[in-house]
Amino acid sequence: MNFNVITLFPEALMDMLSFGVIGRAIKDKHIKLRCFNPRDWSDNKHRRVDDRPFGGGAGMLMMYDPLYRTLMAIKQQDADTRVIYLSPQGQPLKQADCNQMAATMGSITLLCGRYEGVDQRFIDAHVDLELSLGDYVISGGELAAAVLIDAVSRQIPGVLGDESSAQDDSFMSGKLGYPQYTRSELLGQSGVPEVLLSGDHQKIAAWRAAQALAKTKQQRPDLMAGTSEGES
Ligand code: 4G1
Numbered sequence: 001m002n003f004n005v006i007t008l009f010p011e012a013l014m015d016m017l018s019f020g021v022i023g024r025a026i027k028d029k030h031i032k033l034r035c036f037n038p039r040d041w042s043d044n045k046h047r048r049v050d051d052r053p054f055g056g057g058a059g060m061l062m063m064y065d066p067l068y069r070t071l072m073a074i075k076q077q078d079a080d081t082r083v084i085y086l087s088p089q090g091q092p093l094k095q096a097d098c099n100q101m102a103a104t105m106g107s108i109t110l111l112c113g114r115y116e117g118v119d120q121r122f123i124d125a126h127v128d129l130e131l132s133l134g135d136y137v138i139s140g141g142e143l144a145a146a147v148l149i150d151a152v153s154r155q156i157p158g159v160l161g162d163e164s165s166a167q168d169d170s171f172m173s174g175k176l177g178y179p180q181y182t183r184s185e186l187l188g189q190s191g192v193p194e195v196l197l198s199g200d201h202q203k204i205a206a207w208r209a210a211q212a213l214a215k216t217k218q219q220r221p222d223l224m225a226g227t228s229e230g231e232s
Helices: 010-016 020-027 064-077 095-104 120-126 142-153 162-166 201-219
Strands: 002-006 032-036 082-092 107-112 129-132
Touching: 002 064, 002 142, 010 032, 010 142, 020 142, 032 064, 064 107, 064 120, 082 142, 095 142, 107 142
Parallel strands: 002 032, 002 107, 082 107, 082 129
Antiparallel strands: none
């Protein structure tokens, strides 16, 4: 899987993904991660990539021309790449989107917004998919791009070890996680639910499923819609 990232802060993006599971996946060449800085395609002597919005208003926008030249340079090497713009106007990113991207897209180009966003003409002409991480204000799309790259990469065969990939993560089942406990010298076994110490694996699985269901109903009733539990 190939990730191209159009960003004014390539170092920040690379730093976020250079450790842990994703850092390992890059080293092992399960994924390739390359950044492209639109400043390198600016025609301005000051390397400017922003300008004021027509019609007025606060702040600046990323200009069309440097973005266009950056994307053409990417497509020259990687013609079949899908262009995704991470923005607050996008549809909310879901696990199902991440699974589908991992299964069907060989190359993804992520556009990270800065300032107040991007000239709409670039979005209309060149963006295949507009996705959002959530409803809050952030300073740039780089953090969102890092989240998407992590979430998609985890679904690529070989990125997770056999044992963790077989493991059923929260959301892969459409529900939240159940509470978990491990050894503590300070606490001993106090506060650990009795059933987890019983050795009865069927009972443990049933307890965990019930906990996950109760937590999901309480914290995220929206996730219950469409499940058979939704009516209860
Ligand atoms: C209006 C949130 C603006 C933000 C309304 C989720 C947020 C990218 C995301 C903003 C961004 C709301 C995201 C806002 C994002 C250009 C530079 C857009 C950063 C920018 C609710 C700033 N998921 N935000 N504007 O945050 O890129 O992906």
